[in-house]
Amino acid sequence: MAPKEADYLEIAHKRAIEKKTHVSFPQLKYPSLRDEGLRDPVQWLTGKAIDDGAEGLWRVHDKLYDLNQFMDKHPGGQEWLELSKGTDITEAFEAHHLNPVTETMLKKFYVRNAKTPRNSPFTFREDGFYRTLKKKVWEKLKTIPDKENRRSDFLTDGLFVTCLAASTIACWAQNYWIGMIAYIVASFSLAWVMVAAHNYIHRKTNFRMYYFNIGLWSYRDFRISHTLSHHLYPNTLMDLEVSGFEPIIFWNPREKRPFYAKYAIFIEQIFFPFAFIVNFLKKFSLNFLRPNFFKQHYRWHDVIGLLLPLWIYVTSGSSFYDAVYTWLWINCTASYVFFSIGSNAAHHHPDIFKDGDEVSDVTPDWGMHELEAVMDRKDVNDSHFKVMTLFGHHALHHLFPTLDHAVLEHLYPIFLEHCEKYRANFRVTSQLDLFLGQIRMTLKTQPKLLSERR
Template sequence: MTTEKRFSQIAHNYPSFQEINPVKLNAYKWMQSRQQDDNAEGLWRVHDTLYDLTEFINWHPGGADWIKLTKGTDITEAFEVHHINYAKAEHLLQDYRVRDAKLPRNFKFTFKETGFYRTLRRRVAKKLKTLNVKQAELMTKVIIDVLLAVTFLTSILSAKFDNRYIMALSALCMCYTVISAHNFFHRRDNFRMFYFNLSFYNYREWRISHAMSHHLYPNSIHDLEVTLFEPVLCWIPSQVKTLGQRFASWIYSPIIYMFIMLDQLVKRIVFSFTTKTNLFQINDLVPLAVPLAMLIFGNPNPFTVFKMWLQIILANSFIFHLIGLNAGHHHPDLVHDGDKIREDLDWGIYSMDTIMDNSDLRKHHFLALTHFGHHALHHLFPTVDHGILSSLYPVLFETMDEFEVELEAYPWYHHVYGQLRQLARNTPKTFDSLEKLRRKQIQKKID
């Protein structure tokens, strides 16, 4: 994090988590800061109404975590985005209504009935009824289960033959398994979400840092997938960026990619000891399944197994972050906090202005699932399986044309190059995405 006191254009209140030492900042600390900032008065807030969902926690179809973790916060964006059948969810919510909120909402986003997001959501809900959803979901399950099996098989063989080439293949398969598991932790509780924990990341923490923070407030200082990397990697344009942060990061960032997953384990241990708050859960033992299998079926030498497993984890971490941090958000053409944003703060429009799709992935189920593909549609409808998203583009493009929204799609190398340029960018943009779109339309007419 930087030393400047930063306010966000998408919220009224100064984010209290900015005062937390970056070394001690984590998903749970971020959620605690939301309890201070959101004007939810210790309850659950949706728009301007307060609800007490205590009795609903264990009845929630998506699982108890989504409700437990968000107590005392404003869940408006999460509630809107995670319920495509919004009318049904809203009707059920009224059973837990307490009263109107005393203070205005912190976040400025709107969800007007005739606005971009709600219009698109209605059309998507209608489109989904015409698709073979179960078949697409089954294919996704087959892909991730096969990836998991191959991960274990190659890890065992890498230990058995002490072979680095098999180790590299195992790391790639583990990475693809973990990324694919991200498709499942966005949804109701299921056993495949635990695959994500192979990486030393924890699906429960990522439901906060990724699903509730990054997905809902992308490219802002409220986005933990931006702020947790500061001051080492700084994508928010700022005049206080040093030359090292702007350009040396091009060199040291690949090294950082390798150690991020191990860093998660170290931070969890350090935090638990220094705060006397145990962050460990039983599912944090999932990563040990791989070396245990390597030891039992591959090689009885614990030193060889540990050496090979460590290399798998480091390589997995590198590939995961090479893909994830270049997946479609950090590019000079996209909106980041500090840039001029549109006057229309429809949540869907803002999200679209922060996302760039990968044109290499649109037609391939496997590639999209394993490389965070269909990025815009996934942000807008995170509970929809990746295998279905490709069928929603006609509806998306129709609605985009109607509301003058743009979505650019470029090959993977353009994303990598753009991400490096964004690290170097220190000057906020003075024109918004709508102005940029109109400039392009004018230029096309001239050409």
């Protein structure tokens, strides 16, 4: 008989080709609509609703709830319930609600039990890693001053103001070097304010989440692709921030790949500068490809990204052509910076879990899985500015996404103690290692075996 590891590799590659199940979690259905169309957030939600057995309601664990009457009263804002209606929100409910009172409130909206098993591999046992940690964190939060959030607020607002001022100077300046410096500052501050705005997108409706839209992106779409998809199911087949880059960039280990997949690092240099604009045009094109798309999914804030060139035109006194020209350079550079930061932040490395890798438990604790899919960076977590602009404190942010990044740093003592108790795989490396690891991940064709884990 062949060695167990050789058996697993053969089985894993067969599962990947057949596309009937997740490779690492064969008890799950292959996500509907994953490889179809433009792989946009709305399509992802549609496919998830097909698989989740929520019957048009909201599913939490194995029970269905009718939250229609609660939508206007939801403390986090109506939009969260609007977007997640008809899907299994178990992971979102657990991670977004630390106060145990919410479980009591939820019981008021119970309708009936679900008819099908959950299409998710994760568990939330009372004595498991995540639930016990969540209780400790809830108690710890009571001792942290509310004013801690102000550090993040001031930094984010400062980046926004810097972006506006530098954008104007970049177009207005007659001196080449002043204009060039202003252009660089404007580009980086635009990318950084969008990364910082991500800190607010996870939380209840607030004005700083709209900063994310100034780069032609949509915070509403990001709430789906990032918060409801990537954060809850990182590096699984339900992670839209992995599948959304296919067939341009492949991060899952697969034998059968296009010939150009090995050149991903070069493709990134070409694609990343235009990603903001491509995403904007992709969303616009859906108005012609899907009935009622504009009516159902466009909101007033989708035009915020077009206000930056208007701002440059009005404040710089330059021609409309010069304003648009300057804005395009700033937007494309910011796009390159933003996606370079994101793709090298925490999740793409041969030592990090990806669908296909052999797992020791096909029904892992959700929190334990989050740590398997993340690596933190010691040279980023040492500064709040770097944390806010480079997706720092990544492991804790994944576990408690609604908490401000300034609060997360206070949780390390109990978090590290908890990781040691449960032998959780929390890892810290360097930014350089993650950058090189991301390149290696795009070249990886073989899943990781249990014996290869650190």
